[in-house]
Amino acid sequence: MKIEPASAAVGANISDVDLANISNAEVAKLTEAWARHGVLFFRDQHLSPEQHIAFAERFADIDVNQFFQPVADYPQIAEVRKEADQIVNIGGGWHTDHSYDQIPAKGSILLAREVPPTGGDTRFASVAAAYNELSDGLKKTLESLHAHHSNEHVFGAGTEHKEAAGERFVNPEAVGGAIHPVVIRHPNTGEKLLYVNAAFTTHFVGWTPEESRPLLDFLLEHTAQDRFSTQFQWEPGSIAMWDNRSTWHWALNDYHGHRRLMHRITIAGEPLTAA
Numbered sequence: 133m134k135i136e137p138a139s140a141a142v143g144a145n146i147s148d149v150d151l152a153n154i155s156n157a158e159v160a161k162l163t164e165a166w167a168r169h170g171v172l173f174f175r176d177q178h179l180s181p182e183q184h185i186a187f188a189e190r191f192a193d194i195d196v197n198q199f200f201q202p203v204a205d206y207p208q209i210a211e212v213r214k215e216a217d218q219i220v221n222i223g224g225g226w227h228t229d230h231s232y233d234q235i236p237a238k239g240s241i242l243l244a245r246e247v248p249p250t251g252g253d254t255r256f257a258s259v260a261a262a263y264n265e266l267s268d269g270l271k272k273t274l275e276s277l278h279a280h281h282s283n284e285h286v287f288g289a290g291t292e293h294k295e296a297a298g299e300r301f302v303n304p305e306a307v308g309g310a311i312h313p314v315v316i317r318h319p320n321t322g323e324k325l326l327y328v329n330a331a332f333t334t335h336f337v338g339w340t341p342e343e344s345r346p347l348l349d350f351l352l353e354h355t356a357q358d359r360f361s362t363q364f365q366w367e368p369g370s371i372a373m374w375d376n377r378s379t380w381h382w383a384l385n386d387y388h389g390h391r392r393l394m395h396r397i398t399i400a401g402e403p404l405t406a407a
């Protein structure tokens with residue numbers, strides 16, 4: 133198995149491995165590379181739904197997403213789909229999956245089934261690299277803060293997002309939120325990670341949303357800089373496997389008139405630890 137960095141800050145391309153027939157030694161190597169690089173990219177892994185589920189379960193139990201339409205007969209797999217006549221995509225802004233849960237999903241394993249002829253790439257950013265470049269003064273302030281995360285404005289009944297997603301989002305009554313430290317520690321590497329994101333972080337605990345906005349906006353713009361990120365171009369059978377604590381991702385929506393179909397499995401994490 134070959135592991136080559138995809139950019140200076142985040143991501144690694146993995147080759148010479150067959151994810152349908154993976155040994156314990158390869159799982160251990162991938163676990164180490166995943167923690168180190170934040171997101172792993174694979175090509176030509178045409179896994180069946182059963183093989184996709186079996187691969188995910190080598191790393192942790194599956195944390196079933198409650199809001200995406202599941203793949204027929206496979207409730208463990210969430211469908212990430214945009215039809216040729218749809219305008220809004222799923223995941224079309226910087227975010228990390230499930231930060232609205234008290235114990236957020238550790239990681240996500242996304243498998244490309246159908247991709248547009250051009251476009252439809254996904255960007256990934258390192259919240260470790262972004263955090264490291266902040267001033268000591270701001271780091272100290274952030275380490276003293278907690279933030280609210282909510283999904284009500286995304287998946288809740290009658291919201292603009294839910295209306296635009298149509299039948300692709302389900303269970304609007306299950307919406308909720310959680311409070312997390314703004315800086316957490318990665319359970320494997322011990323690195324400090326900035327744990328806020330554009331989609332789900334609403335405000336800092338003890339601050340109003342209006343007071344929180346300027347600092348959140350600064351952190352979002354800072355982390356989104358090109359030097360902390362990389363972009364992955366999909367082919368059918370490509371897989372990206374990302375760590376939801378140490379990375380953000382953003383599905384680009386630049387392929388109107390074409391279908392894009394992805395299958396996503398989220399895997400269970402552990403309680404977050406403050407830095």
Ligand code: SIN
Pocket residue numbers: 212222223224229240242253254381382383384394396
């Ligand atoms: C997601 O946000 O989980 C989906 C990412 C993508 O479709 O590229």
